[in-house]
Amino acid sequence: MTGISKRAGELLEAEMLDEYLIEQQTRRHDAYHPSDNPDGYISLCVAENKLVWDLLEDKLASSRDIDHHVIGYDEMFGSSRFRQRVARFLSRTFIGHAVDPDHLVMAAGAGTILETVFYAIADAGEGVLVPTPSYAGFWLDLEARDGLNIVPMHTESSAGFELTTGHLDTALEGADRPIRALLFTTPNNPLGTVYSADEVRLVLDWCEANQIHAVIDEIYALSVFGDRDFVSASTFPMGDFVHIVWAFSKDFAVSGLRCGVLYTQNEQIRAFAQTVAYWQAVSGDTQHVLGELIADTAWVDGFIAENQRRLGAAYHATTEALDEIEVAYIPSSAGFFLVADFRTFLEEPTWEAESHLWRRFLEEANVNLTPGSSLRCGEPGFFRICFASQPSPVAIEGIKRVGALLG
Numbered sequence: 250m251t252g253i254s255k256r257a258g259e260l261l262e263a264e265m266l267d268e269y270l271i272e273q274q275t276r277r278h279d280a281y282h283p284s285d286n287p288d289g290y291i292s293l294c295v296a297e298n299k300l301v302w303d304l305l306e307d308k309l310a311s312s313r314d315i316d317h318h319v320i321g322y323d324e325m326f327g328s329s330r331f332r333q334r335v336a337r338f339l340s341r342t343f344i345g346h347a348v349d350p351d352h353l354v355m356a357a358g359a360g361t362i363l364e365t366v367f368y369a370i371a372d373a374g375e376g377v378l379v380p381t382p383s384y385a386g387f388w389l390d391l392e393a394r395d396g397l398n399i400v401p402m403h404t405e406s407s408a409g410f411e412l413t414t415g416h417l418d419t420a421l422e423g424a425d426r427p428i429r430a431l432l433f434t435t436p437n438n439p440l441g442t443v444y445s446a447d448e449v450r451l452v453l454d455w456c457e458a459n460q461i462h463a464v465i466d467e468i469y470a471l472s473v474f475g476d477r478d479f480v481s482a483s484t485f486p487m488g489d490f491v492h493i494v495w496a497f498s499k500d501f502a503v504s505g506l507r508c509g510v511l512y513t514q515n516e517q518i519r520a521f522a523q524t525v526a527y528w529q530a531v532s533g534d535t536q537h538v539l540g541e542l543i544a545d546t547a548w549v550d551g552f553i554a555e556n557q558r559r560l561g562a563a564y565h566a567t568t569e570a571l572d573e574i575e576v577a578y579i580p581s582s583a584g585f586f587l588v589a590d591f592r593t594f595l596e597e598p599t600w601e602a603e604s605h606l607w608r609r610f611l612e613e614a615n616v617n618l619t620p621g622s623s624l625r626c627g628e629p630g631f632f633r634i635c636f637a638s639q640p641s642p643v644a645i646e647g648i649k650r651v652g653a654l655l656g
Contacts, residue, residue, distance in 0.1 A: 265393060267385055267623040269294050272611060281615075281643060291639065291647035294617040296384075296438060296585050298472070298502035298637045300559045304552055305502065312541035319533040326526035327355030331536040335510060338543040339495070342553070343470040344483045344512070354511040354522040355536070356529045359468050359496035362509035362522075363390040363432075365529070366492055367397055369521040370462050371429035376400045378420050378431040380412045382588065382624035382631065384438040384466075391432075399432075400424050403627025406590070410440055410579065412448075417455050430462035431455075436469040436479065439588050439624055439633040441581025443477045446484065453485055463491045471500040471553050474561035475582020489515040497539055499585070502556070506535050560585070560637060563644070567636035570645045574652025578634075585637035589618075592630030594655055603629040614650035 253261075266274075273292055281289035327335070332350040340348045356362050367377065373396030379387055381401045391397045402420040404410040421428055433452050435444045444452075449465075456463040465482040473479050482493055492513040498504040508531045513519055543549055564581060571578050571589060581587035595602040600622055607620040619633035636644050 260393065263393065265389060269607070269617055269619055269623055270385075272617055276615075276617070281646065283642075283646075288615065291616045291643060291650070293634050293636070293638060293644060293647050294619045295638050296499070296635050297504050298499065298556070298560070298585055299639055300563060300637050300641075301502050301552070301556050304555060308542060308545075308548060308552075309538060312538045315534065315537050319537045321533070323533060324523075325530040326523040327353060327531065328533070328536055331355065331540045334540045334544055338549070339510075339512070341546070342549075343467070343479055343481050344493075345481060346483065348512065352512055352514055352519065354513075354519055354526060355531050356509050356511070356522070356526055357507040357531055359466070359494055359498065359509035360386060360390045361507075361529045362494050362496070362511045363387070363464070363466070364395055365522050365525055366464055366494070366511060366513075366518065367391050367430065368395050368525075369518045370464075371395070371397050374398065374426060376424050376426045376428045378402055378417070378424075378428055378461075379625075380404055380416065380433065382410065382439055382621065382626040382633075384434060385619065385623040385625070387432060388625075398426060400426075400428065401625050401627075403625075406579075406628060406631070410442075410588075412452075414451060414455055417452075421459060428459075428461055430464055432464045432466065434466040434468075435482075436467075436473060436583030438466075438469065438584055439586050439619065440579055441475075441584045441587055443473055443475060443479055443583045445477065446480045449480050449482055450485060453482060453491060456490060457488075461490070464494065465491065466494050468494065468496050468499050469584045470495065472556065472560060472585070473583040474557045474564060477582060479583070483512070487514050492518065500553075500556075501539075501542065503539075506539065507531065508535055508539055563636050563641045566641045567634065567644055567648065570648040570652075571634075574648060574655065576652070576655075586633050586635045588624075588631050589634050590630065591632055592628075595630050598629060600629050606630075607632070609654060610651055614647075614654045616647045616650050618651075 276290040279290045281291045332353045336348040336350040376398050379399050381403050402416045404412055470479050496509040577590040579588045610616050621631040
């Protein structure tokens with residue numbers, strides 16, 4: 250390879266995207282339509298919320314009135330006005346206490362925030378613990394440019410994929426490199442689990458006892474449709490070793506408006522994130538639109554309630570469709586997804602058999618699910634179904650196709 254640096258060449262040669270995402274990019278232009286393209290592609294593999302555009306369209310359009318300050322330079326880590334609005338929003342919705350705007354840093358997406366935080370926490374080659382099954386994108390966020398190594402902690406389906414201190418202790422003791430942090434997601438992606446106060450406290454206490462950072466991904470904090478209330482890690486003392494990541498993309502269904510939020514009381518990490526924000530700033534226009542959105546508290550409260558209601562309805566429609574085709578699943582109570590159990594349909598309990606089944610879904614049914622291998626699941630045969638990534642009739646059509654293929 251000529252003309253580029255060694256590090257650029259290594260990044261190009263790395264397998265940056267999982268195969269299911271490559272297929273998503275290739276096939277998405279042939280999308281299903283009930284009359285115009287009835288055999289078209291149905292994507293149930295991307296965690297997006299396509300259920301609430303009718304609630305957003307007019308509100309976003311009404312926020313387009315900008316003044317000249319919006320189009321000029323400002324603080325790259327978020328304008329003072331925007332950080333104040335986000336601080337009030339977080340305090341009022343799920344953080345549960347007054348957030349200091351100076352403890353917030355904005356960047357272009359939650360993935361960018363994660364890459365930045367872990368660049369500040371750990372050196373290349375050091376380790377980060379991640380419970381599995383997990384969001385597939387963490388490997389890209391932490392390993393591609395930061396050069397870190399994720400140490401997966403495989404939880405067991407027989408115990409409902411529950412995370413215990415035993416998993417944490419075993420992973421830490423067995424790691425072949427220094428462990429600098431734990432990345433913990435609540436509500437969980439892909440399981441849709443909302444962790445209780447005791448479960449969150451267990452994780453934080455364990456990190457404190459072992460003097461490692463706890464990076465808590467709370468990006469689905471307001472997308473809860475089950476009976477258990479969300480409990481933020483900020484409910485407990487944060488100090489210098491607890492860092493919360495949130496973004497507008499999921500809870501407000503605006504994944505194309507790139508704005509991630511870091512909430513940390515660690516001055517050094519905050520200073521670093523503020524410095525590198527020069528290269529990853531959120532546009533002034535996006536800050537203005539999102540700031541106007543969350544400033545309208547009555548609208549926000551109504552949107553959150555209706556979004557949660559629609560997510561719950563979509564989840565129940567999806568589980569009914571899975572019951573119809575006799576596919577088991579792990580109950581979910583948050584997010585846009587659930588994990589379905591296709592183990593009985595594998596030719597044998599191997600990753601090769603799982604890959605073969607995923608390929609059949611894709612080629613024979615034209616339906617894309619997230620395979621367990623991409624979720625770094627500890628056992629083959631589990632697939633993530635993103636039930637909010639399509640209107641419910643389309644998602645159900647996809648599940649019916651899968652059922653027809655399974656016979």
